[in-house]
Amino acid sequence: MEGVTLSQLLQVLVNGLAVGCIYGLIALGFVLVYKATEMVNFAQGDLMMLGAFVAVTLIGDVGLPWVLGLFMSVLALAVFGYLLDAFVLRRVLGEPQFAVVMLTIGLGFIFRAVAGLVWGYDPRSFPTPYTGKSLRVGEVVVSYENLTILLGTLVLCVVLFLFFRYTRLGIGMQATSQNQLAAYYVGIPVKRVFSLVWAISAGVAAVAGILLAPVSLVQPGMGFIGIKAFAAAVIGGFGSIPGALLGGWIIGVSEQFAGVYLPAGFQEMAAYGILILALILRPEGLFAQIQRKKV
Template sequence: MGNADEGVRLLQFIQLVISGLAQGCIYGLIALGFVLIYKATETVNFAQGELLMIGAFAGLFASTLLGLPYWLALLSAMAATAIVGFGLERVVLRPILGQSAVSIVMVTIGIGYMSRGLVTMLPVVGTDTHTLPVPFRGEVFHVGGVVISAEHIVIIATTIVLCALLAAMFRYTKMGIAMQAVSQNQLAAYYMGIPVKRLSSLVWAIAAAVAAIAGILLAPLTFIHANMGFIGIKAFPAAVIGGFTSLPGAIVGGLIIGVVEQLAGFYLMEGFKDAAPFIVVLAMLILKPNGLFGETMRKKV
């Protein structure tokens, strides 16, 4: 009897870890946007969660109004949200560059509030929740007694593919190498002939597209609504844990937050689930202030 109970508990633990990894991938993708923008512009974009929300609604409209299949709706949402991110950098952020960091942060917070307000004003959206039609909804796979939903598999697989594509871009393309140079030293990159302002806009576009992917992946789990962007608050600790200047660290931090959140929600008292990410951040700031993969060396090109 004891061995049977231990087996059930082990299966429960594995189930929670898998769910946590899937949720952590969402956090990691949002944190990836935080890190991309911070490395390129030294700006913290607190509207990253709202870009996720905009991307989710763009995918919903592409799927329901235009009748596009799931993957084409995903690509359409990425393109639409990338344009939004590009425009925000050009129209809103660029004119205030050089102002204090607090001013820029407040502007990004304001962008988030305005985005939620504008979305709720749309007649077909409002404050209702919406369901994104996905071809794999409800499918499950049984692996050694563990039940894995197709949604979780798609989230994890898509995150792996996206991270591989981003890594290849930063390593093998001229644009990626130029972005790395800008992230190290903007002034030196400018004197070397790198179009710093143009690359900053592209980074915002890429971060917005990544947020759109996170929104589409999250939609089958939590539905689509105007307040879904608040998930960005939990993704921010993921960026801090991984190191705010590390792209791999953003994903690792997201996975840590996702697993800790799931385990805390199941094994600890009610309320610890939402508090767990911030407890982990406090512990990280005490033990390793730069994060797991944070840079401690001086910037250089």
């Protein structure tokens, strides 16, 4: 390797931010569900995988137009998330956290197995109208795939922000996440809000899957990056939406830098190394939202 140049650094940074967006979006799914229902959904990565497969099927196999296919995939996953809560997760509401963890890990296994049965285990590529094109800014090359990841994440976050800040339902969701009983008594249908939060979270996972699919391959195991996204959520404070994105970026960027500038193996360890470091230095996360439970 010749001397490190600025454009090379920028290049690695951009790639890292793009990967980080994916981690951040999955982390966002973790955080949304956790804030509202105090459940940790370990199947979040697998929901992303399902979203990617549905998109591949609708666009690649059925031949729907690109935008319509994306929209339908997100909608399909949102409906799936809603039903998943209404029929499965509501049964364990209020049970010990461990039961929820085991249930969602189990759901993850089921999703992977079903995906394997339906779509097979051979990795599939996800052609897009912009595959192979790229944008050059000086010496930095940003592929259209990465550009869509960055822009898609930005748009989604703005939409979510406006939704939570300004709509009756969004404010009702915030209220529910702070005090379910109080929310119930000011007239918020708490059960439906829970299911809708799952719907949003699954829809966000589908967006992450669709954005990731062109740069990765679509296969049943792709949801395992959910573990790194979990680390991102923890680093961000596990209750904070900006924290989840920032955590994703930190992990994505450091992973890319580790891959380029450190010996082989470090790239895979980077996410967990940073997680351990974060837990030692700032256990409450970058954006502390969770106060210690008062007794």
